[in-house]
Amino acid sequence: MVTASGIGRWQGVQVFITGHSGFKGTWLTAWLVQEGADVVGYSLNPDTDPSNVLHSTALTQHVDSRFGDIRNECEIAEAIRGAKPDVVLHLAAQPLVRSSYEDPVGTFATNVLGTVHVLEACRKSESVRAVVSVASDKCYENLETGQRYRETDPLGGADPYSASKGAAEIVTASYRASFFAQDGPLLASVRAGNVVGAGDESTDRLVPDIVRALRTNKSIVLRRPEAVRPWQHVLEPVRAYLMLATALYSGDQTKASAWNIGPQKGNSKTVEQLTRALVARWGTDIPIIVEHDAGRAESGVLRLDTRKAENELGFVPWLGFDDTIRYVVDGYRALDEGSNLTDVIRSQTVAYASLG
Numbered sequence: 001m002v003t004a005s006g007i008g009r010w011q012g013v014q015v016f017i018t019g020h021s022g023f024k025g026t027w028l029t030a031w032l033v034q035e036g037a038d039v040v041g042y043s044l045n046p047d048t049d050p051s052n053v054l055h056s057t058a059l060t061q062h063v064d065s066r067f068g069d070i071r072n073e074c075e076i077a078e079a080i081r082g083a084k085p086d087v088v089l090h091l092a093a094q095p096l097v098r099s100s101y102e103d104p105v106g107t108f109a110t111n112v113l114g115t116v117h118v119l120e121a122c123r124k125s126e127s128v129r130a131v132v133s134v135a136s137d138k139c140y141e142n143l144e145t146g147q148r149y150r151e152t153d154p155l156g157g158a159d160p161y162s163a164s165k166g167a168a169e170i171v172t173a174s175y176r177a178s179f180f181a182q183d184g185p186l187l188a189s190v191r192a193g194n195v196v197g198a199g200d201e202s203t204d205r206l207v208p209d210i211v212r213a214l215r216t217n218k219s220i221v222l223r224r225p226e227a228v229r230p231w232q233h234v235l236e237p238v239r240a241y242l243m244l245a246t247a248l249y250s251g252d253q254t255k256a257s258a259w260n261i262g263p264q265k266g267n268s269k270t271v272e273q274l275t276r277a278l279v280a281r282w283g284t285d286i287p288i289i290v291e292h293d294a295g296r297a298e299s300g301v302l303r304l305d306t307r308k309a310e311n312e313l314g315f316v317p318w319l320g321f322d323d324t325i326r327y328v329v330d331g332y333r334a335l336d337e338g339s340n341l342t343d344v345i346r347s348q349t350v351a352y353a354s355l356g
């Protein structure tokens, strides 16, 4: 089946997704299930995993969920060997900057060594033809100059999360050069910015924190109101993952590299601008309190140069800032009014795909 967005054919394709139960993983899984892919997901045990979004959706019936830990090389190797996937999408990670300060060892173990284990399992697999590894815009050495980072810029990261994503990118490039260049699967990575959308209930993440304040009519406390981020709806990077996976699966070696995926230029806004836009769209007037956080450092300005994706992949972001806010608020609102997240994702994916 060819999608409305022209991404490709997924009917009958065997897809293995790490981190499928998380926020982005659930949107990605929903899109792939909608396209007819056979999805095997691999995530932490839902009983002990606060990031599990999938369990509350009707999607669970359509996905073969396996639970384990990518820090355990044997477990993830066995899962990939058993699933015999054509395509692997690697999202599993400890994705929060603040949590990375509390548990740097766990963050590096999951994000760096976990990536090694996933790629090693792909290397040994006889079925895998395409791998997309999900990175972050925080993988760059951020000089705080306001410049837009290109894929060739130095990797780095002061906080443990950013450093772990930079290190994971070095691992990915090494596997591509050392093992996958001749006859291994084609491997790409995607560096995307701050992703927003309904279903994300993470603690210590801006949009879920704002939504919780709006739901309970409480004030919102902003720690870094002036920080600029490239806010993008989750459907934008998910579409990029699928475009890349499609190209790699069809054998297009020119796509086996690192890619910046960002929103439209007007979506780079401060934390305070995003907050005010969400509050205005929600329609409940609650106090916004600014408390400058002198504690843990986070980058101030983060901007991506996305010309490579535009010119060589044909990826152009479809949602401007106002549409992004509308999708986010309408999605959370629908959930609060009793809709299942699967239905919210399905209707927003269809509306979004029609933009293409």
Ligand SMILES: NC(=O)c1ccc[n+]([C@@H]2O[C@H](COP(=O)([O-])OP(=O)(O)OC[C@H]3O[C@@H](n4cnc5c(N)ncnc54)[C@H](O)[C@@H]3O)[C@@H](O)[C@H]2O)c1
Binding pocket: 018, 019, 020, 021, 022, 023, 024, 025, 042, 043, 044, 045, 049, 051, 052, 068, 069, 070, 071, 090, 091, 092, 093, 094, 095, 110, 114, 134, 135, 136, 137, 192, 193, 194, 195, 196, 202
């Ligand atoms: N959300 C964002 O704004 C954003 C921005 C840039 C990059 N990313 C990246 O996107 C990916 C997904 O992020 P998210 O926001 O959906 O995260 P999330 O916290 O919602 O989900 C994380 C997923 O990874 C799984 N996981 C975590 N540790 C694991 C382990 N040790 N073994 C097996 N599974 C494990 C969890 O079970 C869950 O399914 C991550 O790689 C993250 O770094 C996210």
